[in-house]
Amino acid sequence: MSSSHKTGGTKALLRSHEFILFVVVVVEWIFFYFIGTSKNFSGHTVGFGTLDAQFDILRHSCEIGLLALVMTPIILTGGIDLSVGSVLGFAAIVFGKLWRDGHVPIPEAMLGALAVGACAGGLNAFLITWLRLPPLIVTLGTYSLFRGLAEAVTHGADTFTGFPDSFNFLGQERWLGMPAQLPVFVIVAIAVWLLVHRTTFGRSFRAIGYAPEGARYAGLPVERRIALVYVLAGVVAALAGIIYTARLGEAKADSGTGYELFAITAVVLGGTSIFGGSGSVHGTLLGVAAVAILKNGISLAHGPTEVADMLTGVLLILALTASIVPKILSKRPARVQTVPSTPQPSPTS
Amino acid sequence: MKRILVLLLTAGLVLSGCGKSDTGSSADSSSAAPAASGAKKLTIGLLPKAKGNPYFVSVAKGAQKAADELGDTLIFDGPTNDDASKQNETVENWINSGVDVIAVAAEDKDSLSTPLRKAEAKGIKVVSFDADVLPDARSFFVNQATPQGIGYALMDKAAQLSGNTGEFAIITASLTAANQNEWRKYIEEDLAKNYPNMKEVDFRPGNDDKTTSQTVATELMSAHPNLKLIMAISSIAVPAAAEAVKQAGKIGTVNVIGLGLPNENKQYVHDGVTNCVILWNTGDLGYLTVQAADALVKGTLKPGDKTFKVGDKSYDIAGDKNDNILLGAPTVFDKSNIDQFDF
Numbered sequence: 001m002s003s004s005h006k007t008g009g010t011k012a013l014l015r016s017h018e019f020i021l022f023v024v025v026v027v028e029w030i031f032f033y034f035i036g037t038s039k040n041f042s043g044h045t046v047g048f049g050t051l052d053a054q055f056d057i058l059r060h061s062c063e064i065g066l067l068a069l070v071m072t073p074i075i076l077t078g079g080i081d082l083s084v085g086s087v088l089g090f091a092a093i094v095f096g097k098l099w100r101d102g103h104v105p106i107p108e109a110m111l112g113a114l115a116v117g118a119c120a121g122g123l124n125a126f127l128i129t130w131l132r133l134p135p136l137i138v139t140l141g142t143y144s145l146f147r148g149l150a151e152a153v154t155h156g157a158d159t160f161t162g163f164p165d166s167f168n169f170l171g172q173e174r175w176l177g178m179p180a181q182l183p184v185f186v187i188v189a190i191a192v193w194l195l196v197h198r199t200t201f202g203r204s205f206r207a208i209g210y211a212p213e214g215a216r217y218a219g220l221p222v223e224r225r226i227a228l229v230y231v232l233a234g235v236v237a238a239l240a241g242i243i244y245t246a247r248l249g250e251a252k253a254d255s256g257t258g259y260e261l262f263a264i265t266a267v268v269l270g271g272t273s274i275f276g277g278s279g280s281v282h283g284t285l286l287g288v289a290a291v292a293i294l295k296n297g298i299s300l301a302h303g304p305t306e307v308a309d310m311l312t313g314v315l316l317i318l319a320l321t322a323s324i325v326p327k328i329l330s331k332r333p334a335r336v337q338t339v340p341s342t343p344q345p346s347p348t349s
Numbered sequence: 350m351k352r353i354l355v356l357l358l359t360a361g362l363v364l365s366g367c368g369k370s371d372t373g374s375s376a377d378s379s380s381a382a383p384a385a386s387g388a389k390k391l392t393i394g395l396l397p398k399a400k401g402n403p404y405f406v407s408v409a410k411g412a413q414k415a416a417d418e419l420g421d422t423l424i425f426d427g428p429t430n431d432d433a434s435k436q437n438e439t440v441e442n443w444i445n446s447g448v449d450v451i452a453v454a455a456e457d458k459d460s461l462s463t464p465l466r467k468a469e470a471k472g473i474k475v476v477s478f479d480a481d482v483l484p485d486a487r488s489f490f491v492n493q494a495t496p497q498g499i500g501y502a503l504m505d506k507a508a509q510l511s512g513n514t515g516e517f518a519i520i521t522a523s524l525t526a527a528n529q530n531e532w533r534k535y536i537e538e539d540l541a542k543n544y545p546n547m548k549e550v551d552f553r554p555g556n557d558d559k560t561t562s563q564t565v566a567t568e569l570m571s572a573h574p575n576l577k578l579i580m581a582i583s584s585i586a587v588p589a590a591a592e593a594v595k596q597a598g599k600i601g602t603v604n605v606i607g608l609g610l611p612n613e614n615k616q617y618v619h620d621g622v623t624n625c626v627i628l629w630n631t632g633d634l635g636y637l638t639v640q641a642a643d644a645l646v647k648g649t650l651k652p653g654d655k656t657f658k659v660g661d662k663s664y665d666i667a668g669d670k671n672d673n674i675l676l677g678a679p680t681v682f683d684k685s686n687i688d689q690f691d692f
Contacts, residue, residue: 038446038447041389047445050445053445053446056441161459162459168463248434249462250457250459250460252433252460296438299438299442300442300445301446302392302426302446305426305439
């Protein structure tokens, strides 16, 4: 809990969900370090423990990480966005189409894709804030709509490839020793963290999620703030689409299928209450790390990767349990905003 | 405090316990791999399009047989559904975990070629099988069937069943389907060359749809009363044509053959509606792929070779760039052997 350092010093920090998740991530990392690292014939260390492997884990989780980052403020406001994976795919297709068929240069095609992402997020925001439709329903609709648009543009079969190496560099190569997409991810992570934790905007997200009516009475422009987080999600999902395209060297209509659920998993694993009102961006980053290490660790250890989803589920349940049990044991009345699995009391103020 | 620590430890233990029970076997294999450096045991990564697809499961069986014979460690891993990005991630993880050779069936040849080139740059050998990648991203493609092999096998079988004389019709996928048209070219080449008394009376699309294919088969039978055989060259059309023949009560009068999966056609083959389906033997494909992968690392298979020998069997190497290892003539799955295959 981000507020823990204010309320109770070390003890509260140790009891915070983020700290427990941090320990889980470390345990997970050490576990895969031991089972996933070995020496090959020529005596070189190979597997999980190598820097290359660590960097590739970052590379593989960059797009889901970006989606999880912008999903966090949405869930903080008590909303959800199921369409981010579809926006990723649609933006990738728009980018590929502009570049190949529209003969638009790469930078302009990127801007075009980001603009489409913003429009997609804008559509979600419009339906949610102006028409007051529930986010779950709205984004379930746009989830199909944007994926369908991507498939319609390509007739489900066309793919865009043959991008210049300078573009594929962004997804496939190293820049100053690190994966080229890492700086982008770090910048977005810092920006979202600052937005959520160091601005009045960020505090208003939690206030809205905790009690939307209360926030309204307090004079917060609730609709505008909510619209902001959905537009932001659209833009960053489009950015993830561009990075995904660069990583594969190809734009396809099915890019990012199912990524929205991985992103939501990471956010909830990171301690953000699915009912809104509480959570943190660093928790989300730990959530992304926990899932990414698990998935890639099994693969690097030559384990059965099909159990990764099952173990992700186990991890999610364990982490949520681990964060709630100390509070039960300490027999202190559970603070509402730190209990992700309990519904909020109705905000009758 | 203490209680929290205990909890954390418990959580950690449970977590590592879960991991262990599921990854135990792999931990053994990865630690065993670097043990003997004298008789070099290779680690081979075999990447299917989809891991649970019975087609690839049967490929993996043959691959495992070859790996056992060679003493190699085989890792069969990949997406659980046809997911190109998961294929790339698997290859990148294999590069990091230090496999010796990678064998792939590409979901998407352009995107998969990228990590494969990285693998080659790191000295990892690459072969493809079933679905090729770009030629510069692998050394050899283990080619399960040439269009000529398929076309000739189908036509020879059709002629044999019709006593080298009579009418037959073809149901294809769509009129523009590239593979099917390629096969048709060789079917008709074989027909013109070797079977002057056979006559192809119709060539109709079933649109890769069961209902349409079945309707087309029914129409073919009424339009051509002397029809002796229906040849279905799209896998969906084979059981559909068989169903049409069965419903028309023409079992024994009109034969069905085609290019299809044994599992989808078993019942019709046993009922005597479909005489046989023709396809490559997937187990042999996996076996040859692993043999080629192993030989490529050990240097017994080199670019430029004209043949590849496994035991006393010799496989031709052909193709534009002389880099396709040919599995050979397709296998005929009929009453006598179809139950031995599960894909």
